[in-house]
Amino acid sequence: MNYIMTGVNQKHQGIEIGLEKTLFTSHVIQGAFGYGNYYYTNRPTAQAWQDNNSTQLFTDRTSYIKNFRVGGTPQTVTGIGYRYNGKKRWYAGVTYNYFSQTYLEPNPDRRTAEAVEKYSSTDPMFKQIVEQEQLPDYFLINLNAGKTFRIAGKYLLNLNLTVNNLLNNRNIRNWGYEQMRWDYSDVTKFANKYTYMPGATYMATVNFNF
Structure with missing residues (x-):
């Protein structure tokens, strides 16, 4: 199915704060906080055609995604x-x-009147179809180290090593989306798709300044 939405509006707003304080010359404390509020602000219209021909499946279908969260990124980060x-x-x-x-990117067709016309608002299936999934919170611990060497009194050699996801947690779901294909009578038939955080990763860099 080829699915096209028109008139999609989003609002992205938030704040970021970063602090750094040096204690006793050699000790540095850092802090950062970011809060975002990313959501859809209107009810766009959609139309769809079959993949293998030009047969139109529907047109001017309203998707009630107003106030749904934009998926794909954590909206609150603390460090x-x-x-x-x-x-x-x-x-x-x-x-x-x-x-x-962090929210899944929603399937707009599941937020249409046609998608839930068989169910009342109190039916568990109504909630299962319409509700947007929020991924579990997660944390990461990272290490970094480096050293600078002065060569011949005028050249600088910088060595840096970074270890991300030190605890090697491979069960973190950090992104996902609802499939566009779905079954009106069984939402779980085509399950949501997720990406997982890779395990511990290592990066070494070498810089030579002359």
């Missing part, structure tokens, strides 16, 4: 960190980041 700066141009640090309010 704290600590870094130690050594006396001989080296540093090491750790960060803790917490992510919440």
Whole structure:
């Protein structure tokens, strides 16, 4: 099915705050907070055609996605960190980041009058079809370290190592969407799709300044 929506409006608003404080010369405390509110602001119209020919399935169908959340990204993020700066141009640090309010990208066809015309608003199937799924909150712990070497008194060699997802948690669902194909009588027949956070990842970088 080829599905097209027109007149889609979204609103993205939020705040971000970042703080960094040096304590006792070598110790650095960091903090960050981001809050977002991303949602659809209107009721767009949709039309659809069959994949293998030009037969139109429907036109001017209203999708009631107003106030549904835009999916694909956490809307609240909190982070704290600590870094130690050594006396001989080296540093090491750790960060803790917490992510919440991540929603699946909604299937707009499930939020139409036609999708729920067989059910009353008190029917459990009505809620199952219309309700937008929110993914579980999750956190990540990351490490980073580096050292700078001065060569011949005028060149700088920088070595950096980063470890993300230190706890190697592979069960974190960090993104997802509702399939466009779905069954009016059994929403679970075509299950939602998710992506999972990779396990621990490592990155080393080398920079030479001359």
